[in-house]
Amino acid sequence: MVTKIEILKVLREDVTKPIFDFDLFKLMELDKKDSDEFLEMLDELEAEGKVLKTKKDKYGIPERFGLVSGKVQVTKKGFAFLLSEEAGVSDTFIPAAELNTAMNGDTVLVKLTKQPEDNRRGEGKVERVIKRAYDTIVGTFEASKDYGFVVADDKKMGRDFYIGKKDTKGAESGDKVVVKIIKYSEQNRNPEGKIIDILGKAGTHEAEIQSIIKMHGLPEAFPKKVLRQADRIDTSISQEEIDRRKDFRNDLVVTIDGADAKDLDDAISISKLDNGHYELGVHIADVTHYVQERSKLDVEALKRGTSVYLVDRVIPMLPKVLSNGICSLNPHEDRLTMSIVMEINEHGKVINQQIYESIINSNERLTYTDVSDILEDNLEGKDLSKYDYLNETFIYMRDLAAILRKSREMRGMIDFNFPEAKVVTDEEGLVTDIVIRESRVSNKIIEEFMLKANETIAEYMYWLELPFVYRVHENPTEEKIAEFNKLIHNFGYTIKGNLEEIHPREIQKLLNQVEGKKEEALINKMMLRSLKQAKYSPFNDGHFGLAAQYYCHFTSPIRRYPDLQIHRIIKESLNGTIDKGRTDELDVIVANAAEQASKQERIAEKAERDTVDLKMAEYMSNYVGEEYDGIISSLTSFGIFVQLENTIEGLVRMVDLVDDYYIFDEANMLYIGEHTRKTYHIGDELRIRVENVSIKDREIDFTILEKKE
Structure with a gap:
């Protein structure tokens, strides 16, 4: 079996001039049975721009041309x-x-x-x-007598799209529409298109949310063939299936999730052993029992890559009959799971672990709020006595989580601490408030347990030397850290040591220094921007932010495809069914899954941010003319961004700084007045007024009233 990496390696190292595909095939000494896959991969490499096909149908590496x-x-x-x-x-x-x-x-x-x-x-x-990145675009239609234009929501499109009179589909000015691109832009000519869908009037809630969904190509409805396959799944559990699994149904097992969660894919059990060690069980929904490899459900799940959590809805990776039904670890119901049981000592080290195909029956469906209230002794006005039988379990959870966290701190993990906004909406999806999302003791307990399970699984599978999907976070570049160092110098801080091989411990030292100070949130955010984005990979390159040598995503197969894929590999490993042929097959599968999931994760993150930005603009449109305290969060050549306490950011445009002509000193990241010598730095506290809000453009404009000294 051939891979893209191998094709590129041969083209780079063994080919001295453009080569026909059949000659490359022979050079690589591939089997005839691999020819179709080889040609498909060559086409994909060409589509990705990694291989160039000449007019004479020969192939080479672009840089050679x-x-x-x-x-x-x-x-x-x-x-x-x-x-x-x-x-x-x-x-x-x-x-x-x-x-x-x-x-x-x-x-x-x-x-x-x-x-x-x-x-x-x-x-x-x-x-x-x-x-082409897009064959459709989303925007607002503007009609004229004989034709119309669509102004794209994505301002980076640069030009409006010409729509012929016969291609308007009855759209009216102000409609939010989806346009099929007919002709791409040429010099001095607008791109052309035809309207294929009308989403509603621009500015209305549903039209704006749908425009974000369409712009990012998110697939809302499942294909009928996928839904039919999901509906036909046998949800009964045979005795034969129970007998071949580790049975945890008599163990004390609970789930802890948000109050409004519908897909409960992780459960935990915990006890203390006679030697003083903890035994922690992490039980994850066995989605692979119901979603078979290469089935219609599997192909659709890979295509989606992840569930997408917008402000007012979830676009799931799997149909709800699975995600909210048989794969959700609902209380008092038998559920098939994949379990890892770890013996953990007083230093947070895993002494032993066992991985099982298993079955559980959860005792309780707990919420973060209730567990936190119990552990924080915050029971005023609440009767949670029905959970008294779990008190010992809660204590074990709290104590073990503290041990695990201390262990991670000692090895130098980065713990970002900045407020995260939560958009509160009503039944119609209209925003009613922007609040800071709480992260309490029970949230942190589950986070620690899931991290430990993910690390332990990754290390175990690494030493088996089997194909696997790892979650990796590469080290930051020296240039990015040097640039960040220049920014924090304005606050009197610096990161010391070798910036080329920076250890996460040095970054955490800085974050500890700024904890509790007014600039804490800003420095956390600037640091995050300086780091590379985590991604999925078939190679175990470690996780910089977690200071972890081994890491993967094992704990959420309902909503993340890599978790689903590695469950299959783990199960095959446990059952001894991976031979050389299957290993070669899995090499290709995991490479494809890692690439697709990483791509879809970026799209999901952007769509989620866009809906939050939309709702923040919608919320602030009710407060035009109001005054607030804020802090400068970033400086650009065109203006100053100011962040309010509720995390909402607005822009003070350079042209609106009317008390002087200001120069942007990018090297020192400050604005300085030509005559007054007045300066604006990142971190300065300001009094601002909300001047203007554009819901359509998701932009908020501020005016500076006062700089606080």
Whole structure:
């Protein structure tokens, strides 16, 4: 079985000139049975811009032709940058006139016209569009007599889309619409499209939420064939199935989740052994028993990659008959699970572990609030005496979680501490409040237990040397840490040591220094922006933020595809069914799952942020003219961002600073008045007024009333 990595390796190291696909196939000494898969992977590599196909149908690596592959990131001003995944290739500037029909997000091949030098980026022009990022766009329709235009919600699209009179589908001015792109933009010509869906009037709740869903290509409804397969699943549990599993139904097992959670995919059991060690059981819904590999359900789950949690709805990875039904660990019901039982000593070290295909029957469906109230002795006005029989369990949970946390702190894990906004909506989805999300003692208990299970599973599987999907977080670049160091210098802090090989412990030292201070949230946020994003990978490259050598996602197979995939591998390993052929097959499967899940995770995160930004703008539209205290959260060439106590950010535009002409000193991250020498730094406290809110653009404008000294 062949992989994309192997194809690229041969093209880079063993091929000296463009080569036909059949010659490459022979060079790699592949079996005839692999030919279809080989050609499919070659096509995918071409679509990704990692391989170039010439007009004579020969293949080569783009850099051998003097080209760089990557994705175009278009700015609101029209020019763009090429973002390449190639090692050592910096971002390349592309003038608007050199985009050659490329639009934001497109995968392209770029020819360098100016080499990078000193601190200046290289410059290039798009030679070929390899893959379009979008074949549809979402925007607001504006009608005229004989035609219309759609203004895209994504401002990086740069141009409005021309809609011919016959292609308006009856849309009226102000309608939020979905447009099928017919013709991509050319020099001095707008792109063309036809309206295929009308979402409602711009500015209304459902139309705006639907526009975000459509813009990110999120699949709301499941295909009928997937739903039919889900409905046909046998939810009964045979005695034969029970007999082959570890039976935990007589153990004290509970779930702890949010009060409104419907998909309960993790449960815990805990006891104290005679030697003083703890025995912690983490029991996870066995989704793979119901979702078979390559089934319609499995293919759809991989396509979605993750459940998406928008402010007013969830777009699930699996149909609700599974996620809220037979795979949800509801109390007093037999449920099939995958369990890891760990013996943990007083230092938080796992002494022994056992992994089982199992069955449980949860005793209680507990909530974070109730468990926290019990452990924090906050029972005023509440009667939780029905849980008295669990008091010893709660104490064990609290004590073990404290041990595990101390162990992680000692090895240097990073513990970000900044407020997270929670949008409160009514039944119609309209925002009623923006509050700070609570993280109490029970939330932290479950977090510690899930982290320990994930780490233990990852290490166990690593030493088995089987294909696996790891959760990795690469070390930050020296440049990013140096840039962050310059920013925090304004607050009187610095990260010391070798910035090229920074240890997470040094970052945590800084976060401890700022704890409880006014700049804490800002420095936490700036630090987070300086780190790379975690991703899924078939390679165990460690997790920088957790200071963990081994890490994976095992605990949420209802809502994350990598968890689902590694459950299959674990089960096959336990049953001894992985031979050489299956190992080769799994190599391809896990690489594909890691790549797809990482991509879908980014899309989900962006969609979730967009709906939060929408609701924040909607909320603040009720408070135009009101005054608040805030703190400068970031500075840009076009204005000052100010964050309020409820985490909402607004922009003070440079043109609205009317008491002087201000210069943006990017090197020192400050604004300075030409005549008054008045300065604005990150972290400065301000009194602001809400000046204007655009729900459509999800933008909030502030005016500075006073700088607090």
